[in-house]
Amino acid sequence: MNEQTPETRPPPPRRRLWPWVLLMILVLLALAAGAVSAVLAREVSADSSRTVHVRYEVTGAAEDVTLTYSTWKGEELSTGRLTLRSLPWAGELDTKSFMSGGSFVVSLGKSGGDVACSVTVDDGTRRTATASGAFATATCSGY
Incomplete structure (x- = not known):
């Protein structure tokens, strides 16, 4: 069993x-x-x-400068580009549908020089950067 x-x-x-x-x-x-x-x-x-005021600035001593920067049109982020032969330069825009994370890039040409860029958002958030020399780049981003 x-x-x-x-x-x-x-x-x-x-x-x-x-x-x-x-x-x-x-x-x-x-x-x-x-x-x-x-x-x-x-x-x-x-x-x-809400409406946001963005101010871009470039100062320094350079003759061949290219600016590439974020712009906001409606709900779309686009890029603006500008070539400068003299400094200083400033640009402003008021926009809605602002998204954080923009960029402002200042590139020097083969003649070099010294530049400083800054971006201010609503007189508060400020990003700055500097660059020196031929083909150098200053990038202000994350604003």
């Missing part, structure tokens, strides 16, 4: 806990990602409706 007594009966199988823990972690991560997305969408929406 092959009867099992309580002493010889195998213990009941243990339920695995790790799949449930993993599922809870994934659910919490998905909820956190959704919350972050909602906050970012609200911030972008608020930024897109």
Whole structure:
């Protein structure tokens, strides 16, 4: 006879806990990602409706300078380009749908020189950079 007594009966199988823990972690991560997305969408929406004043400036001593800078037209980010033969130079624009992360690049030609660029947003956020020499580049970005 092959009867099992309580002493010889195998213990009941243990339920695995790790799949449930993993599922809870994934659910919490998905909820956190959704919350972050909602906050970012609200911030972008608020930024897109306000008018922002951006001022670009270049100073220094150089005769062959090329400027490349971000411009905002409606909801599109585009690039402006300008070649200068003398400094200083300044440009301003008022825009809606401003997105952070613009760039302003000042490139010197083969004749070299010294330049400094700056970008100011709403008289607050300011980025600056300098460059010297032939084909040098100063980049003001992240404004």
